[in-house]
Amino acid sequence: xxxxxxxxxxxxxxxxxxxxxxxxxxxxxxxxxxxxxxxxxxxxxxxxxxxxxxxxxxxxxxxxxxxxxxxxxxxxxxxxxxxxxxxxxxxxxxxxxxxxxxxxxxxxxxxxxxxxxxxxxxxxxxxxxxxxxxx
Amino acid sequence: xxxxxxxxxxxxxxxxxxxxxxxxxxxxxxxxxxxxxxxxxxxxxxxxxxxxxxxxxxxxxxxxxxxxxxxxxxxxxxxxxxxxxxxxxxxxxxxxxxxxxxxxxxxxxxxxxxxxxxxxxxxxxxxxxxxxxxx
Numbered sequence: 001x002x003x004x005x006x007x008x009x010x011x012x013x014x015x016x017x018x019x020x021x022x023x024x025x026x027x028x029x030x031x032x033x034x035x036x037x038x039x040x041x042x043x044x045x046x047x048x049x050x051x052x053x054x055x056x057x058x059x060x061x062x063x064x065x066x067x068x069x070x071x072x073x074x075x076x077x078x079x080x081x082x083x084x085x086x087x088x089x090x091x092x093x094x095x096x097x098x099x100x101x102x103x104x105x106x107x108x109x110x111x112x113x114x115x116x117x118x119x120x121x122x123x124x125x126x127x128x129x130x131x132x133x134x135x
Numbered sequence: 136x137x138x139x140x141x142x143x144x145x146x147x148x149x150x151x152x153x154x155x156x157x158x159x160x161x162x163x164x165x166x167x168x169x170x171x172x173x174x175x176x177x178x179x180x181x182x183x184x185x186x187x188x189x190x191x192x193x194x195x196x197x198x199x200x201x202x203x204x205x206x207x208x209x210x211x212x213x214x215x216x217x218x219x220x221x222x223x224x225x226x227x228x229x230x231x232x233x234x235x236x237x238x239x240x241x242x243x244x245x246x247x248x249x250x251x252x253x254x255x256x257x258x259x260x261x262x263x264x265x266x267x268x269x270x
Contacts, residue, residue, distance in 0.1 A: 002236075002252070007178070007179045008179060009173045009175075009176050009179045011150070011152075011172070011173050011181065011203070011205070011253065012150070012205075013148045013149075013150055014148075014172065014173065015146070015148055017146075034173075035172055035173045035174055035175075036172065037146070037149065037170055037171065037172040038144045038146055038149065038169075038170045038184070039170055039182065039184040039263060039266060039268050040144075040170075040184060040263040040264045040265060040266040040268070041144050041186075041264070041265050041266060042264050042265040042266075043142070043263075043264050044142045044143060044144045045263055045264070045266075046146065047174065047182065047268065049173070049174040049175060051176075068146070070146070101137075117137070118146065123263070124261060124263065126259060126261055126268075126270070128174060128175040128178075128180055128258070128259065128270060129175045129176070129177050129178050129180065130175060130176050130177040131174060131175040131176060131177075131180075133174050133175070133182065133261075133268075133270070135261070135263060135268070
């Protein structure tokens with residue numbers, strides 16, 4: 001028997017990905033996103049969804065690039081912090097005691113201490129509603 | 136020390152979602168996708184990535200709708216089957232002994248036996264490369 005719970009953004013699993021960007025002054029920033037994933041094989045692409053209000057949004061638009069950093073369990077606390085604070089108010093890398101390293105491939109920083117990083121060039125920007133999809 | 140493994144579509148976790156569609160003759164079809172996720176809060180949206188070559192692709196373009204069916208562990212085998220066979224060659228619902236139920240909200244079928252279903256109207260079609268992103 002089907003029971004409606006309405007149109008809600010409930011689905012699982014979601015990843016815990018930390019998006020690395022530079023702001024317009026070149027300050028490295030990091031933000032945790034859960035609405036993200038692979039979206040194409042050729043060219044290999046991932047998509048991430050961000051609200052316009054986030055500080056990272058402007059960084060991606062400015063540099064047309066971002067990194068996706070996948071934390072290990074060891075950095076659970078830092079990944080959580082990156083998801084609740086804003087780079088507009090604080091230097092998140094400094095406060096999390098993590099190292100922003102400039103990517104050699106794209107104008108974006110990655111988290112030196114995380115085991116996996118994906119370096120991304122912005123290919124598409126799709127305005128959906130409150131969130132924007134970056135590919 | 137950073138070590139490049141090249142541009143590959145490796146990232147985790149990915150969901151196991153079964154996409155339900157009707158083909159141009161109204162035959163229900165189902166296909167398992169792993170490259171999918173929530174992408175907007177307002178309006179609540181999800182995105183799924185499909186290759187043009189899939190039978191479901193044409194069904195989504197035809198009906199501008201699809202369902203996302205989240206299987207329980209019990210239906211692991213069926214979800215796997217939906218991911219390797221093509222609706223072009225066989226009636227997947229019949230062979231999997233699962234029930235296609237017509238959604239009352241969108242022109243697409245959902246899997247009666249699965250615990251969760253999301254009924255989706257197609258809002259955006261973004262051609263990325265080998266895969267197309269449906270929102």
